[in-house]
Amino acid sequence: xTGRMATDEAERFRQVVKAAPNAMLMVGEAGRIDVANPxxxxxxxxxxxxxxxxxxxxxxxxxFRAGHPGLTAKFFACPSTRSMGAGxxxxxxxxxxxxxxIEIGLGPIVLDDHVFVLASIMDVTERRHLQDWFRxxxxxxxxxxxxxxxxxxxxxxxxxxxxxxxxxxxDLVGQRVEVLIPEQLRSEHPNHVARFYADPRARPMxxxxxxxxxxxxxxxxxIEIGLxxxxxxxxxxTVASVIDITERQRREDELRRSNKELEQFAxxxxxxxxxxxxxxxxxxxxxxxxxxxRLDEKADKYIHYACDGARRMQELVADLLAYSRxxxxxxxxxxxxxxxxxxxCLEGLQKLIDDSxxxxxxxxxxxVMADEVQIRVLFQNLVGNAIKFRSARPPRVRVDxxxxxxxxxxxxxxxxxxxxxxxxxxxxxxxxxxxARGVYxxxxxxxxxxxxxxxxxxxxxxxxxxxxSGTTFHFTLVPGGEPGWQ
Amino acid sequence: xxxxxxxxLVEDNPGDADLTRDSLADSKVRLEVAVAxxxxxxxxxxxxxxxxxxxxxxDLILLDLNLPKLDGRQVLAEIRKSERLRKxxxxxLTSSEAETDIVRSYELGANCYVTKxxxxxxxxxxxxxxxxxxxxxxxxx
Numbered sequence: 001x002t003g004r005m006a007t008d009e010a011e012r013f014r015q016v017v018k019a020a021p022n023a024m025l026m027v028g029e030a031g032r033i034d035v036a037n038p039x040x041x042x043x044x045x046x047x048x049x050x051x052x053x054x055x056x057x058x059x060x061x062x063x064f065r066a067g068h069p070g071l072t073a074k075f076f077a078c079p080s081t082r083s084m085g086a087g088x089x090x091x092x093x094x095x096x097x098x099x100x101x102i103e104i105g106l107g108p109i110v111l112d113d114h115v116f117v118l119a120s121i122m123d124v125t126e127r128r129h130l131q132d133w134f135r136x137x138x139x140x141x142x143x144x145x146x147x148x149x150x151x152x153x154x155x156x157x158x159x160x161x162x163x164x165x166x167x168x169x170x171d172l173v174g175q176r177v178e179v180l181i182p183e184q185l186r187s188e189h190p191n192h193v194a195r196f197y198a199d200p201r202a203r204p205m206x207x208x209x210x211x212x213x214x215x216x217x218x219x220x221x222x223i224e225i226g227l228x229x230x231x232x233x234x235x236x237x238t239v240a241s242v243i244d245i246t247e248r249q250r251r252e253d254e255l256r257r258s259n260k261e262l263e264q265f266a267x268x269x270x271x272x273x274x275x276x277x278x279x280x281x282x283x284x285x286x287x288x289x290x291x292x293x294r295l296d297e298k299a300d301k302y303i304h305y306a307c308d309g310a311r312r313m314q315e316l317v318a319d320l321l322a323y324s325r326x327x328x329x330x331x332x333x334x335x336x337x338x339x340x341x342x343x344x345c346l347e348g349l350q351k352l353i354d355d356s357x358x359x360x361x362x363x364x365x366x367x368v369m370a371d372e373v374q375i376r377v378l379f380q381n382l383v384g385n386a387i388k389f390r391s392a393r394p395p396r397v398r399v400d401x402x403x404x405x406x407x408x409x410x411x412x413x414x415x416x417x418x419x420x421x422x423x424x425x426x427x428x429x430x431x432x433x434x435x436a437r438g439v440y441x442x443x444x445x446x447x448x449x450x451x452x453x454x455x456x457x458x459x460x461x462x463x464x465x466x467x468x469s470g471t472t473f474h475f476t477l478v479p480g481g482e483p484g485w486q
Numbered sequence: 487x488x489x490x491x492x493x494x495l496v497e498d499n500p501g502d503a504d505l506t507r508d509s510l511a512d513s514k515v516r517l518e519v520a521v522a523x524x525x526x527x528x529x530x531x532x533x534x535x536x537x538x539x540x541x542x543x544x545d546l547i548l549l550d551l552n553l554p555k556l557d558g559r560q561v562l563a564e565i566r567k568s569e570r571l572r573k574x575x576x577x578x579l580t581s582s583e584a585e586t587d588i589v590r591s592y593e594l595g596a597n598c599y600v601t602k603x604x605x606x607x608x609x610x611x612x613x614x615x616x617x618x619x620x621x622x623x624x625x626x627x
Contacts, residue, residue, distance in 0.1 A: 283501065285606035289606070
């Protein structure tokens with residue numbers, strides 16, 4: 001039978017306890033110390049043998065002393081092997097009154113028909129120190145941080161978390177993390193937790209979903225959460241780093257609204273300008289038709305200026321309308337083999353290609369997420385420009401694409417007149433032209449539209465620097481599923 | 487001389503009305519062009535309401551879509567409901583290039599849909615080809 005020994009063995013057992021290399025106490029039913037081995041005496045600052053016969057409470061900090069005999073009695077009423085204090089932090093009192101953090105394992109033993117408790121004591125100063133250190137780091141981060149154990153209980157929060165969720169930390173620690181989640185989402189949360197632990201790695205939470213936290217008064221706050229699993233002495237915990245994105249969302253909403261308004265303005269302005277402009281253009285031209293050569297030379301010149309101005313303004317208004325339509329009339333992005341809109345664009349440019357004797361070289365192109373009509377317009381602007389701004393040589397245009405991080409980078413390279421790198425930014429602005437009217441026609445909207453289209457597709461476009469004998473434009477697009485190159 | 491061909495031009499923009507009339511002036515056939523400046527006036531003319539009691543049924547209607555009061559779509563629907571006017575060819579002449587307007591117009595029974603082009607020469611060419619096609623090439627009822 002475990003724990004039951006004959007008298008001659010009782011003394012031997014005391015010797016074993018005394019000889020044990022770690023701190024051990026043997027305490028009798030009355031709460032008196034029977035044996036304190038030398039490591040135990042040393043831990044509490046006593047001489048060897050000095051503790052024998054003392055009440056166990058001498059080793060208990062004064063503030064806990066009153067309650068201790070009750071706990072001792074409870075243990076003896078139902079003795080079992082377990083650790084003391086069930087997870088709470090324990091302290092021992094040294095002879096000089098100082099305290100040390102300890103952990104205590106308890107086990108009952110019966111000697112000579114008397115029940116004793118055998119206590120194994122560990123000085124956890126070092127570990128507590130590390131825990132404090134960890135706690136201070138968590139406290140020091142500017143984001144709200146919440147440490148959750150593998151069962152979903154909150155173990156630690158910092159001041160920023162108290163502020164964000166409007167709780168005192170004492171009201172959070174020990175609660176399930178679901179108290180911080182809006183009620184309608186709570187039931188689903190344990191499933192998310194389970195999925196996280198199935199594949200625990202640092203990542204943002206709720207990829208793509210809008211996340212909300214629940215404050216103590218029940219109000220909800222939009223948040224972003226980063227999750228980091230950390231393995232510690234008590235298993236795998238998770239540090240959730242939480243950012244309040246109310247302000248960011250407000251600014252984004254505002255930006256979106258103001259962009260939309262601007263777009264609407266550009267659309268209305270250009271659309272409504274067209275009608276009166278058509279009148280001006282038609283009637284100045286009618287004047288020219290009917291009265292050219294019938295007034296004097298000056299009149300002819302004036303009419304010519306009026307006609308020319310009206311025609312140019314019609315071009316600008318039409319371009320502005322086309323530009324504003326990139327946003328307002330865009331269609332959803334779907335997987336499109338890039339070769340298809342390029343071929344459609346080349347069909348439209350056939351006459352220009354034939355007239356200029358251009359050679360178009362096309363490498364295999366991937367499938368991308370695209371509004372096909374807009375990608376055709378994009379190619380039309382880039383390939384059209386490549387041919388339009390040709391040098392004395394017969395134009396050669398090469399289109400290719402390659403993987404570029406998580407996107408595809410397309411390149412349209414030509415052997416034309418090239419662009420001074422000083423203008424690498426300016427060329428994408430609306431109505432910026434680098435050449436005098438008459439040398440190359442066009443209003444300078446093409447690259448602005450190209451940029452708008454690429455940005456709407458989540459990519460970017462830029463002037464390549466490496467082409468010494470012409471121009472190269474690069475732009476990136478998002479892959480559209482299967483990497484079918486054609 | 488033959489009877490003239492009667493054309494009703496429904497157009498609220500006097501500039502476009504004049505330009506259309508002006509371009510039709512060179513027609514090989516003799517045309518009588520009446521102008522209605524909004525949809526309500528167009529229907530009054532077609533239904534011979536005062537002061538239009540004695541006007542002829544037009545041989546062709548040139549109809550703008552965006553008009554004050556009743557718009558061109560409503561005028562077109564009314565024309566196709568009327569026993570007396572149903573067979574009159576209607577040419578939509580508008581600045582709208584919207585696909586929905588084009589489809590809707592044909593659904594309502596337009597005989598053809600023409601957008602006003604940018605530029606005088608193009609406008610004159612369009613009106614002349616309407617003139618040539620409807621008054622020289624085709625047989626009207």
